[in-house]
Amino acid sequence: MKIAGAFAVALLAFCCFGTADAETIKVGVVLPYSGPMSDLGNQIDKAFGLYIKLHAKDLGDNKIELIKRDEGPPSGANARTVVTELITNDKVKLLTGFVFSPSAIAVAPLVTQVKMPMIIANAGTAWITDLSPYIVRFSFSMWDPAYPMGTYAATKLGCKTAAAGFTDFPPGQDSTLAFKTAFEKAGGKVVDEVRFGPPGPVPDFTPFFQRVKDEHPDCFYVFVPSGAHAAGVMKTYGDLNMRQAGVRLIGPMDLIPDYELAHMSDAAIGLVVMASYSDDLDTAGNQEFVKAWHDAYGPNSYPDFMSAAGMDTMAGIFHVINTLHGNLDDGAKVIDTLKGWKHEGVRGPIEIDPQTRDVIQPERAEEVVKKPDGKLGIKVLETYPAVKDECKVLKLGRCR
Amino acid sequence: MVNTLVSILFDGLAWAMFLFIVSVGLSVTMGLMGFVNLAHGAFAMAGGYLVLTTMSAWGVPFLGALVITFVVVGAASVLFERVLYARLYGAGELDQVLMTIGLTFMAIATYTYFYGPLTHAIRIPDYLAGQLNLGGRSFPAYRVFLIGVGAALIAALWYGFDRTSLGAKIRASVDNRRMAQSVGIDVDLLFTITFAVGSGLAALGGGLAIQLLGLTPNFAIIYLVFFLLVVAVGGSGSLWGTLAGALVLGMADTAGKYLFSDAGTFAIYAVAVLILLLKPAGLYGRE
Amino acid sequence: MDASKSRPAPAGGESTVARAGVADFLVRRSRFRPAEALPWIAAIAAFFIFPSQMVLGGQTLIMILFALSLDLILGYAGIVTLGHAAFFGLGAYGASLLITDLGWSEPVSGLLAGALIAAIAGFLSGWLLLRYRGLAFLVLTLSVTIMLQQLGNLFRDFTGGYDGIPGVNVAPLFGRFDYDIYGHTYYLYCLGVLLIVFYCVRRIVYSPFGQALVGIRENIGRMNALGSPVHWRLVVVYTISAAVAGIAGALFAQTNAFVTLGVFDFDQSAAVLIMLILGGAGWLYGGFIGAALYMVLQNELAKASPEFWQFGIGLLLIGVVLFVRRGTLGRVLNVSRLLQARTQP
Known part of the structure; x- marks a missing residue:
């Protein structure tokens, strides 16, 4: 055994002599590939794949290898098991993915212990980044779209009263709290909070x-998980004639998943969402991205805000690999490389806050309109260029 | 106040009809053979995808797609019944649970493979999309349609159950299977027929639900709890029981959600627990 | 049991002799057989053969313990429940809140706290619900568990909601053994707990009380007619089962250093039921085979195909039911005969 091992090492050294710099960097990807939320994992997985396809040559001699594992049910235990295996068996240099906040929370002590950089591509509970100095988040905090939406609804949309409705799990609870905080700060009043189960x-x-x-x-702020829930919301809003009754539907971007918008009825017209990304965004970089997406995944697949965050996440990983010349052994160095990093992504200009290691990104108030070709699209009403996680600014609850 | 009541009754009725259409097959299978078919939701999910495919790929109109789905899934279910289910009629309920859960897992993976995990939507005909004015109040046309389909099915099932010799045989077999067998009723054949009709109805329910709840492969499992509640509260094997269970739970769910913003989703479970504590065999079940 | 029927019942004067005979039978039957060491040897061997898989190993041991608790009521008393996750979850929260709210982080007392809370819940719910059987009991336990989960979500400040309570950090075991990323300490800790609990459960099962439970499972009407306190016996075994599930939940929270409302998920109740049926209920070792097979296979399949691993699991379940017929994988491997003490005197 020992002899064979030595032989293998010798062989490796021999064959790779002269290209000692070339490394295959293993990255552990933890996403829900099965289960009721696998649609979310799918959008991010596709983004990772597309970014690597488009930019593989940027890595030079280095190569990236994704080791994909199922995040499992959002109870944290499965994520912990697969992450441990990724670290101890697969020897990954970096972890990414994480759709569910509980998974990220459960894994946090582990990555602190082994100093493993963990780059979050979705999980949105605000205080996750406080749990470990080895966590960087490229996606968003639930507060990012919800807080400016509260301000915008009270000041620009002229809503004096609002009701909030939310799917009763942490993203919904946080989003509603963020909206309410901003809305009432700006003089509005939240009259009812309805839990959707x-x-x-x-x-x-x-x-x-x-x-x-x-x-x-005046306004009805709704948070539901992107996907099937959002379609149900739009149908019900239309069925009940709520727009005609003078109740304006508003919410974060989850309300109009980009792959759903085309199927939504005209009831969606006039809806205002706060979004970091929309595939209908009129920037050159985005149109190029959307075209590449359709080329890769067909005309019926659309990128959405999770894919956008996925693209930026992978861009960040590439940046780390290139800056450190493929040597990712020191987790602290990886994190330092990302602190304060500025990037022109598909969402627009983003930055990693050097203090909180959370993303700073643009948020746009967007209205759903009927475009000349008869399809539904969005119109940007206002842009907040650099939104920080307000939960950490205000230091509410667990946020620091 | 009156308005509120009308809203709750109407929405509760529509929701109850959906629960009824899907659950009735499950109830009869349980009553007739004591078979715990946890794959019932998978047939509903299969129906949803068949409606989707017939409409988008072959351009069949919505109503036609529903009929095709009922027939095709009903017929296909016979295959499953003969090849898989029939082997387990004598076996314990634990074996049945294990097999039907296994079937559900496989169905989810298979449909994910072919349709992907994202939710799907269909374009319903315009006459079902708008509002309908009934007695000075407007109601969503699709829900009126849903209630209409439910009512028509109840009438048809009532006729089949109560007025035909086939129905009489089924009722006799639910009451006492051995006795029915000894007087020459082919219970196995009856079961195949009811299984096919029940699965077909589940598939129809799945097709109707796309517009209401969306469609992902996990449809097979996430609503199963509701169907089990309806069957238990109604009393397994009973047509009227399933209807009563669906109505009570549908109304309770809707009223709870409307009246209590904090804990509305409790209502359906609380009512189910209360009824089962008082009547363990269900509203129409025999002790 | 049939053997006793063929023998003529002893006359009144010989009853003490007969009683002595029964006692003797019970004692002989409960003796450990050499083959019963096999699962434990396998568990220890796994520790040395797969040292890098011990996190999964620890989770498997916890599921075995959870399945063992279910076996007590399903296999020995014939109660089918879909709400066993409630006790698992209560145990997990009991152990967690002891650490995060009360600041008491000694691990073994955490297990006892979890067991106590689950036992209280088991006693109360058992007293109320065990009057019911069949579908009613199934749906009642299911509904109560879902309501418990929703209640936890309503009191989010206390339970942490679905985001859970992080920082459930237990003190080193016995004040000496600390925990490592590879999960080695945890594995041995779980194995030790499993061994102790298993010994207790085995004692219960082979006691006259356990015999009465089997009687209830086989013919509840006759046990009632014999004047056996059926309801109370069921309540007692349900409480014990809940306590064991609570210990499993407490271990789960301690080894993950984290707990969320996800522990109450319907999936959790269903998974443990599947594992137990897979390995066969009613012979104590079903959970060992079922849980180990399910956990390892799921992990390997999900590694090979993160999207479609459920297909493989489904295939396994159907295959087991159709080709092993009794659904008891243990029996086809023919190990049950070795492990199960003889049922005849």
């Missing part, structure tokens, strides 16, 4: 919406 099954939204309709708020 757990995130698994899409509920029949009608009774919730009927309740809100009868309360006649």
Whole structure:
């Protein structure tokens, strides 16, 4: 065994002599590939694949290898098991993915212990980045779109009262709290908070919406997980004639998943969302990206805000590999490389906050409009160029 | 106030009809053979995808797609019943649970492979998309349609169950299978027929649900709890029981969600627990 | 049991002799057989053969313990439940809150706290619900567990909601052994707990009380007619089972240093049921085979195909049911005969 090992090492040294710099960097990707939320994992997985396809040559001699593992149910235990295996068996140099906040929270002590950089591509609970100095987040905090939406609704949309409705799990709870904090700070009043139940099954939204309709708020702020839930929200909003009744639907970008917008009825027209990304965004970089996406995944697949964050995440990983010439052994160095990094991504200019290691990104108030070709699209009403996680600015709850 | 009541009743009714259409097959299978078919949701999911494919790929109109789905999934389910289910009629319920869960897992993986994990939507005909004015109040046309389909199915099932010799045989077999067998009723054949109809109805429910709840492969499992609740509360094997269970739970769910913003989703479970504590065999079940 | 029927019942004067005979039978039956050492040897061997897989190993041991608790009521008393995750979850929260809210981080007392809370819940819910059987009991336990989870979500400040409570950091075991990333300490800790709990459960199962439970499972009407306190016996075994599930939950929280409301998930109740049926209920070792097979296979399949691993699991379940017929994988491997003490005197 020992002899064979020595022989293998010798062979390796021999064959690779002269290209000692070339490394294959193993990256552990933890995403929900199965289960009720696998649609979210799918959008990010596609983004990772596309970025690597488009930019593989940027790495020079180095290569990147993704080792994909199923994040499993959002109870944290499965994520912890697969992450441990990725670290101890697969010897990955870096972890990324993480759709569910509980997974990221459960893994945080582990990455601190072994000084393993962990680059979050989705999980949005605000205080995750406080849990370990080895965590960097490229996606968003739940506060990022919700807080400016509260300000915008009160000051620009002229809403005096609002009701909030949310899927009853941490992203929904946080998003609603963020909206309420900003909205009431700007002089508005949240009159009702309606819980839509757990995130698994899409509920029949009608009774919730009927309740809100009868309360006649100016605005109805809704958070639901992107995907099937969002489609249900739009149908119910349309079915109940809520727009005609004077209740304006607003929310974060999750409300209009880009692959759904085309199928949504005209009831969606006039909806205002706060979004870091939309595939209808009128920038040169984005149009190029959308075209590449369709070329790779067909005309019926659309990128969304999670894919956008996925692209930027992978861009960050490439930046680290190139800056450190493929040597990612020192986790602290990896994190330092990313601190304060500025990048012109598909969302627009983003930056990693050197203090919090969380992303600073643009948020745009977007209205759903009917475009000349008869399809639904978005119109940017206002841009907040560099939004920080307000939860950490205000130091609320667990946020520091 | 009156308005509120009308809203709750109407929405509750529509929701109840969906629960009824999907659950009735499960209830009869349990009552007739004591078979715990946890793959029932998978047939509903298969129905949803068949509606999707017939509409988008072959351009069949919505109503036609629903009929095709009912027939095709009903027929296909016979295959499953003969090849897989029939082997387990004598076996314990634990074996049945294991096999049908396994079937559900495989169905989810298979449909994910072919359709992907993202949710799908269909374009329903315009006459179902708008509002309908009934008695000075407007109601979403699709929900009126759903209630109409439910009512028509109840009438048809009532006729089949109560007025035909086939129905009489089924009822006799639910009451006492051995006795029915000894007087010459072919219970196995009856079961195949009810299984096919029940699965077809589940598939129809799945097709109707796309517009209501969206469609992902996990449809097979995430609503299963609701169907089990309906069957238990109604009393397994009973048509009227399933209807009563669906109505009570559908209404309770809707009313709870409307009235209590904090804890509305509790209502359906609380009502189910209360009823089962008082009537363990369900509303229409025999002790 | 049939053997006793063929023998003529002893006359009244010989009852002490008969009683002595029964006692003798029970004692002989409960003796450890050499083959029963096999699972433990396998568990220790796994520690040396797969040292880098011990996190998965620890999770598997916890699921074995959880399945063992279910076996007590399913295999020996014939109660099918879909709400066993409730006790697992309560145990997990009991152990976690002891650390995060009360600042008491000694691990073994955490297990006892988890067991106590789960036992109290098991006693109360068992007293109320065990009057019911069949589908009603299934749906009642399922609904109560879901309501418990929703209640936890409502009191998010206390439970941490679905984001959970991070920082459930237990003190070193016995004040000496600290925990490592490879999960070695945890594995041995879980194995030790499993061994102790297993010994207790085995004692219960082979006691006259355990015999009465089997009687209830086989013919509840006759046990009632014999004047056996059926309801209370079921409540007692349900409480014990809940306590064991609570210990499993507490271990789960301690080894993950984290707990979320996800521990109450329906999936959790269903998974443990699947594992137990896979290995066969009613002979104590079903959980060992079922949980180990399910956990390892799931992990390997998910590694090979993160998207479609469920297909393989589904295939396994159907295959086991169809080709092993009794659904008891242990029996086809023919190990049950070796492990199970003889049931006849």
